Amino acid sequence: MKNGKFLVAPAIVWLIIFFAIPMLMVVAVSFATRTPYGQVVFNFTLGNYVRFLEPLYLKIFVSTIITAVVTTVFTFLMGYPVAYAIAKLPKKWQQPGLIVVMVPFWINFLIRSYAWVIILRSQGVVNTLLLKLGLITQPLSLLYNDYAVMLGMIYALLPFMVLPIYVSIEQLDKKLLEAASDLGASPLVAFRKITLPLTMPGIAAGSILVFISSLGMFVVPDVMGGAKSALIGNLIQNQFLSARDWPFGSALSIVLAILALVLIMLYYKVLQQQKGGHKHEEKLA
Numbered sequence: 001m002k003n004g005k006f007l008v009a010p011a012i013v014w015l016i017i018f019f020a021i022p023m024l025m026v027v028a029v030s031f032a033t034r035t036p037y038g039q040v041v042f043n044f045t046l047g048n049y050v051r052f053l054e055p056l057y058l059k060i061f062v063s064t065i066i067t068a069v070v071t072t073v074f075t076f077l078m079g080y081p082v083a084y085a086i087a088k089l090p091k092k093w094q095q096p097g098l099i100v101v102m103v104p105f106w107i108n109f110l111i112r113s114y115a116w117v118i119i120l121r122s123q124g125v126v127n128t129l130l131l132k133l134g135l136i137t138q139p140l141s142l143l144y145n146d147y148a149v150m151l152g153m154i155y156a157l158l159p160f161m162v163l164p165i166y167v168s169i170e171q172l173d174k175k176l177l178e179a180a181s182d183l184g185a186s187p188l189v190a191f192r193k194i195t196l197p198l199t200m201p202g203i204a205a206g207s208i209l210v211f212i213s214s215l216g217m218f219v220v221p222d223v224m225g226g227a228k229s230a231l232i233g234n235l236i237q238n239q240f241l242s243a244r245d246w247p248f249g250s251a252l253s254i255v256l257a258i259l260a261l262v263l264i265m266l267y268y269k270v271l272q273q274q275k276g277g278h279k280h281e282e283k284l285a
Helices: 002-030 047-052 055-087 091-106 109-120 125-132 146-170 174-182 187-198 200-216 219-229 232-241 246-284
Strands: none
Touching (some): 002 246, 047 055, 047 246, 055 232, 109 146, 109 219, 200 246, 219 232
């Protein structure tokens, strides 16, 4: 037991130094003020959080929530079929299928974002192909708008949806599907009544991962959205770098952190309720 605690100690120290202390510093700065030259002055104030409630910042926050929701929905609609297809492959092909999904993680995120710029810009691959085929007479505006931002975010975050769903499908008891088939259920009915409900933990986990990542995303909106698609992540970046308003940037970061924490707690609560329900069913059986 003592040896186990000794082995865990380095991880605890790492978490304290690189997570807890920086987080406490951000919390402290969020209640501070700044001078006209950007210096942080530790005079306790709630002004930074009150400022967040101004219409301009609330509009950006609501826009961020909408973008995150749309991104999460489309990653689910694309990710579930991919995860289902990989799970249904023969065992020897499942690993290569997962590797294909993970390949984008091997390339720098910024490079991947600029690759989309090359594809979607006025002289990019898509417009050049459409012009040569005679389908359009002038380049389409495919870049620097909300649709381009969502496309980039869906592409970047798709693996976060695929992997949890794949795990849920892979752990599914195949005997339940066989029993449904023996009772005359069609594959569609079996999917709707058995597969989909039993893979909800994976769907919830993937959705939370994608949604939380979308909230803080600033690279994709910056590269593919331009000035017209500023999200809360871009606002935080601007406060720390350009505006030099660290207290307000810290307050915005804490708001996002609290929202993410609430979502994670809700997920674990639902998960515990599902486990409790399963245990109750087993006792009854």
